[in-house]
Amino acid sequence: LRVAVLISGSGSNLQALIDAQRAGRLSAEIAVVISNRSDAYGLERARRALIPTQVLSHRGFPSREAYDAELAALLDRHAPGLVTLAGFMRILTPELVARWQGRMLNIHPSLLPKYRGLHTHERALAAGEPIHGATVHFVTPELDDGPAIVQAQVPVHPDDDAERLAARVLTQEHRIYPLAVRWIAEGRLALGDDGLAYLDDEP
Numbered sequence: 001l002r003v004a005v006l007i008s009g010s011g012s013n014l015q016a017l018i019d020a021q022r023a024g025r026l027s028a029e030i031a032v033v034i035s036n037r038s039d040a041y042g043l044e045r046a047r048r049a050l051i052p053t054q055v056l057s058h059r060g061f062p063s064r065e066a067y068d069a070e071l072a073a074l075l076d077r078h079a080p081g082l083v084t085l086a087g088f089m090r091i092l093t094p095e096l097v098a099r100w101q102g103r104m105l106n107i108h109p110s111l112l113p114k115y116r117g118l119h120t121h122e123r124a125l126a127a128g129e130p131i132h133g134a135t136v137h138f139v140t141p142e143l144d145d146g147p148a149i150v151q152a153q154v155p156v157h158p159d160d161d162a163e164r165l166a167a168r169v170l171t172q173e174h175r176i177y178p179l180a181v182r183w184i185a186e187g188r189l190a191l192g193d194d195g196l197a198y199l200d201d202e203p
């Protein structure tokens with residue numbers, strides 16, 4: 001399975017995929033890492049792992065549609081079987097998402113359907129949630145709304161601030177994202193016609 005990883009920042013989830021692959025826990029090839037920001041640290045991680053990188057800045061594009069058309073063309077050139085969003089801080093057009101239906105994953109730092117969008121840790125703390133976490137899901141046109149594949153829970157401690165809580169969640173993200181990608185690579189995980197995610201038995 002050829003995988004494209006889209007990032008905007010640190011790329012620690014990208015690193016988790018690289019590490020899983022190196023440890024023999026993921027038989028997939030990260031074919032390309034694409035960032036909309038040239039200063040994303042994840043690009044450095046990719047280069048160190050000898051993975052091809054592409055920067056497609058959103059600056060200078062007249063519209064979201066124009067940017068996504070270019071992104072679609074870039075993806076097509078690398079012909080991935082799976083696109084993984086890993087801290088890619090852009091909302092994708094329905095056209096692009098539809099094109100990758102069932103072949104695009106995202107990781108979101110909350111227990112969806114709770115806390116779609118930004119500042120999930122701050123919002124979970126403000127709400128006094130005892131439990132928080134992360135979700136890997138298939139991407140659908142609605143933001144952070146696709147069917148969940150796997151979720152990880154963490155406890156919220158009384159003395160948590162957003163940073164501490166985020167770190168605890170991120171550790172779990174690094175566990176569940178490689179797992180979901182591995183299931184796709186094994187051909188066991190698919191988006192059903194009913195819009196739900198299904199995992200087949202081990203081969």
Ligand code: GRF
Nearest residue numbers: 010011012013087107108109
């Ligand atoms: C993660 O918390 C991810 O869930 C969110 O953005 C963050 C990206 O972190 N969408 P990293 O770039 O993978 O370190």
